[in-house]
Structures are given as C-alpha cells and as structure tokens.
Amino acid sequence: MKKFQPQSGFVVQAFRFALDPNASQERALRSHCGAARAAYNWAVGWVTASWWQRKAEETYGVAEAEQTQWRPWSLPSLRKAFNAAKHTDPRFAGWWEENSKEAYSTGLANASAAFDNYAKSKNGKRKGARMGPPRFKSKRKARMSCRFTTGTIRVDADGRHVTLPRLGTLRTHEPTDKLLTRVQAGTARILSATVRHERGRWFASFQVEVKRDHERVTRPDTAVGIDLGVKTLAVMADSTGEIRTVPNPCHYDQALKQMRRASRTVSRRQGPDRRTGRKPSKRWEKANAARNKVHHRAANLRADALHKLTTAVTAEYGTVVVEDLNVAGMLKNRRLARRIADAGFGEIRRQLDYKTRQRHATRMIVADRWYPSSKTCSGCGAVKAKLPLHIRTYECDACGLVIDRDDNAALNLAALAAACTTGTGVAGDQDTPVVSKPRGADRKTRATRTRRKTSAGRAGGATLPHHRQTETRDRPQAKALTLW
Incomplete structure (x- = not known):
C-alpha cells in the first residue's frame, strides 16, 4: 500500500x-450509540445546572459577583469534567468501560456544538430561525x-x-x-x-x-434551465432550444396502497401506551417493522432516482439554472404537500450544488425566488401580471406565442444564464415591459394598491375609516439571480 x-x-x-x-456486534453498536446519547444528556444537564442555580440565587438576592460561576461548554472542558464524573456518577458507574472513549466523545462534541449554535443564534451571529437551548435526547426518538x-x-x-x-x-x-x-x-x-x-x-x-480530478462535461458551452414540478418532475430546456421532460416516478403514491394495508394491520395490534406504561406486543413490533420496510423502500427508490437525475444533468451541461423555491411554504398547501415532499425539490437542488462544484467545476445559477419564469414570454419577454396555477398553457398577449407553461419556464431559466454572462437575453432582462398591472399582482409587476371605497363613498365621496384603508405603496424590486 x-x-x-x-x-x-x-x-x-x-x-x-x-x-x-x-x-453480538449489533448489541455493541447499540451500546456505543447509547453511550453517546448518555454523554450528551450528561453534558446538557451539567452545563444547564449552573444556569438554574444562578437563576435561583437571583431570587434570593445574591449579588452577581457571589453567584455560582458559569460552567463552560467547550469540548476540552466537557471532557475534563466528564472524566472526573464518570467514576462516581451512578448513570455511568459499572458500564462505561464497555464502550470506546470515542462514543462518549461523540456525545460531548455534539453537546458543545449545540451550545455554540444556541449562543450564536441568541447573539444574532447565526442565520436562520432562532434556536433554543439544547434539550435532552429521548431514548425512544433519538437517532442512534x-x-x-x-x-x-x-x-x-x-x-x-x-x-x-x-x-x-x-x-x-x-x-x-x-x-x-x-x-x-x-x-x-x-x-x-x-x-x-x-x-x-x-x-x-x-x-x-x-x-478528485474534475471531470469534463459533455456540453460545456450549453446551459440548461430546470423547472421542477409535480405532474412532471423536471422540464429541462437548454440554450439550443431542446426540451426534455422527466416524468415524476411518484414512489410514495405507488407504495401508498401497501402502506395503508400495513397501517391497518398495526392498528389492530396492541401497541405501546406511554400514559399507562403498556409495552407493545410482539405481533405489534412485527407489524410495525413490516410497515417501516415499505416506507424505507420508497425512500430508497426516491434517493436513487434523484441521484441518477442530478448526476446525468451535471455530467452533460456546463451551466445549470434552477429556481429558488420556497419548499417550506409549498408544503403548507395540504392539497399538494404529499406530492411535493415525494418529489424532493430541496434534495435536487442540494445535489446539483455540490456535484457542479466538486465533480465538474461547472456553474450553477439560482434564479431569484420572485423571478417570474412562468409569467414571462420566452419569445418576446412580455410579463403577465397573473397566471393561475390551473392554467397549464401560456398564451402571450403581445406576440401570440402558445406554449406549455412548464416548457416556457424552462426556456426562460435557460436564457437567464446568457443574461448573467453578457447582460442580455429576453428572459433575464429586468426592464421588460409589463402587459398589465392589476391590483394584487406579485413583486415583479410592482402593482399599486388603491384605497377601497364603500358604495356611499362612490356616490358622495366618503371613504372608509382610516384604519381600514389600504395605503398606496410599491413593493421592492426583486433581485434577478444569485450565483453559487
């Protein structure tokens, strides 16, 4: 070697x-994972104990200088404290030597990272939603x-x-x-x-x-726009005008019949009850394992299909253009949530991101969330103010172009790559005229809302009370795209 x-x-x-x-090896694996969870819970309790002690001392009127010192949560500090406590703590006495030291180090490192993320989030140094303090991991729910x-x-x-x-x-x-x-x-x-x-x-x-040497793509000078959807998983249009359609395999829907049958079997068995402490029967555990097997197969098929799709796209095109979809918001639609989750929009973008950067050193462009790819005419560049979701055919009022809605969006995304490089291109031009600007349009159309009037106001000039009037304001212009 x-x-x-x-x-x-x-x-x-x-x-x-x-x-x-x-x-025997599976018992050892479960023991090591359980040791990591126990060390994590010990670290969380050891650090937060000083927090609760200081809070209690404040209620007693103890001066801040005389209060209990804050316990550090750095990894060296946690290791030092854990090594001193594992010999006497009843939670670890008698069995901690059965596992590798790396198991306990895993839990302590995870606890240290959790406290760091909480502190950065509280101080405004971490992006995303506000994080709470670390909590104890449940033996029943924690991932091993x-x-x-x-x-x-x-x-x-x-x-x-x-x-x-x-x-x-x-x-x-x-x-x-x-x-x-x-x-x-x-x-x-x-x-x-x-x-x-x-x-x-x-x-x-x-x-x-x-x-890893970067692999050369098949068509380095060609850009492709990918429009993701539910009926068809992806519509890909390249800069030469070629359009491809990738059907949605719908792995979850295909397994739904088996899942329902397996769920009915589980419901007929005596399952666990945390309120009464009842343990599940052997028949329930067997039926639950059969149901989980159906879920796991659907997830594995989905992961395999998405990897094959993203690998084929990144190996062929030099530039990939995708949309910045609000997947979390789309999942709130109860009519489409199951199909959107089954499609895996977020996973497609994640795989395209790292495969373009690490494997082929190609370019990936993420169009702005408010970029009207579906409302823009791929022929003349005119933008519609409204295009409901149930209208699947795009008809341009300016040039008369009639094209499928998804194909039109994919062509606009492909044209956006040229706009990013040269500053030209029909779809990427942010100064294209808007056909109409009715009330209630999106950010791209910059619609202006007017004050609402009652029937009496239309006749005699009286308007609604001030707190019920809608002020006139323009929404800010959206950015065109983001380079990754």
Whole structure:
C-alpha cells in the first residue's frame, strides 16, 4: 500500500457502506450509540445546572459577583469534567468501560456544538430561525449514531469488511472497492468513521480526504434551465432550444396502497401506551417493522432516482439554472404537500450544488425566488401580471406565442444564464415591459394598491375609516439571480 501524500486537488468526501452485523456486534453498536446519547444528556444537564442555580440565587438576592460561576461548554472542558464524573456518577458507574472513549466523545462534541449554535443564534451571529437551548435526547426518538476519529479505522483488503475501534471487524453488505482501491493507490486517507442506524439498517460512513480530478462535461458551452414540478418532475430546456421532460416516478403514491394495508394491520395490534406504561406486543413490533420496510423502500427508490437525475444533468451541461423555491411554504398547501415532499425539490437542488462544484467545476445559477419564469414570454419577454396555477398553457398577449407553461419556464431559466454572462437575453432582462398591472399582482409587476371605497363613498365621496384603508405603496424590486 502506497503512503498517502497530501497535495492540491484533494477534497473531503464521504463513502457510505451498509453493514451486516451479527447479534453480538449489533448489541455493541447499540451500546456505543447509547453511550453517546448518555454523554450528551450528561453534558446538557451539567452545563444547564449552573444556569438554574444562578437563576435561583437571583431570587434570593445574591449579588452577581457571589453567584455560582458559569460552567463552560467547550469540548476540552466537557471532557475534563466528564472524566472526573464518570467514576462516581451512578448513570455511568459499572458500564462505561464497555464502550470506546470515542462514543462518549461523540456525545460531548455534539453537546458543545449545540451550545455554540444556541449562543450564536441568541447573539444574532447565526442565520436562520432562532434556536433554543439544547434539550435532552429521548431514548425512544433519538437517532442512534456514533463517530470514531482515533484508533483502528480501516477498510480491509478483502473488500467486504471494515474495522472500527472496540467494534472489531464488521462485514459490509456491499463491496468496498471504490474506497479500497483509492486507499491502496495512496490517493485517499480516511479521517473518521461514523456508524448510524437509518431506515432499518446499520451504515458506516467514512470521511475521506481523496484526490478528485474534475471531470469534463459533455456540453460545456450549453446551459440548461430546470423547472421542477409535480405532474412532471423536471422540464429541462437548454440554450439550443431542446426540451426534455422527466416524468415524476411518484414512489410514495405507488407504495401508498401497501402502506395503508400495513397501517391497518398495526392498528389492530396492541401497541405501546406511554400514559399507562403498556409495552407493545410482539405481533405489534412485527407489524410495525413490516410497515417501516415499505416506507424505507420508497425512500430508497426516491434517493436513487434523484441521484441518477442530478448526476446525468451535471455530467452533460456546463451551466445549470434552477429556481429558488420556497419548499417550506409549498408544503403548507395540504392539497399538494404529499406530492411535493415525494418529489424532493430541496434534495435536487442540494445535489446539483455540490456535484457542479466538486465533480465538474461547472456553474450553477439560482434564479431569484420572485423571478417570474412562468409569467414571462420566452419569445418576446412580455410579463403577465397573473397566471393561475390551473392554467397549464401560456398564451402571450403581445406576440401570440402558445406554449406549455412548464416548457416556457424552462426556456426562460435557460436564457437567464446568457443574461448573467453578457447582460442580455429576453428572459433575464429586468426592464421588460409589463402587459398589465392589476391590483394584487406579485413583486415583479410592482402593482399599486388603491384605497377601497364603500358604495356611499362612490356616490358622495366618503371613504372608509382610516384604519381600514389600504395605503398606496410599491413593493421592492426583486433581485434577478444569485450565483453559487
């Protein structure tokens, strides 16, 4: 085996393999994941205990200088405190030596990261929704996971086994040749390994620093616009005018009949009851496992289809243009939520993002959320003020173009790549005239709302009370696109 020589062109990549552990190995895996969860809960309780103590001392009138000191949550501090407490704490006494130290380090590192995220969010240094303080992980709901960063971590030479600290040699469900050949050639170095129980199976993920040369795409000078939908998963139109349609496989809908039948079987069994402490029967556990198997199969089929789609797109085109969809808001529509979740819009964009950057070094353009790709005519550039969702054919009032709604949106997205590069292009021109601006239009049309009047006001000039009038204001102009 050649010695690993770090050099330029190396990236950090994950290789995941399904495991086939025996009964004793599965007990060891569950023990390590349980130890990580117990260490996490201990760290959360140890840090927050000082918070509650200081809050109690404030009610007693204790001066701030004399109050209990804040307990630090950095990883070295948590490790030092945990090593001192694990010998006497009844929660760990008698069994903590059964697992690797990496299991406890995993829980402490997760707790430290959780407190850091909470502090940054509270101070306004972290984007996104406001985060609350870390909470205890439930044994019933927490995902079983454990990370190994030191010790014996390798892929065995036979290509069907992996070796992890304290867990020993585990058989893999699939060959490990993709990683093994790189390690033997000296073009990859294993940094860490994570075992996780997901979708009814155990997986081992290796974080590897690997040499990856950018692959040349088939059509580097061609841009493609991708319009995602429910009826058809994607409509792709390139800069040459060619349009392709990818049908929606609807994996969840195809498995819905089996899921309903399995759910009825589960409902007839004696399940768990947390209020009375009743444990589930063996028949309920067997039926629940059968139902979960149907869910897992649908999820696996969906992941496989999305990977094949994004891999084919990024390997062919030099520029990929997608929309910045508000997926969270779309899921609030109870009529479309199931189909939108089954399509996986967010996962498609995530895969296109990292595959264009890391594998092919191509460009990905994300159109602004308010860019009217469906309302803009791909022929003349005129913009409609209103285009309801049930209208599936676009008819331009200016040039008379009649085209499918999704095809029109994909052509506009493809033209947006040229607008980003040269500043021209019909669809990317932000100064194109708007056909009409009726009341209630979107941000692109910059509609102006007027004051509402009663019937008496129309006759005699009287208007509604001031607090019921709608003031006249223009909505801000949206950005055209965002480069990634």
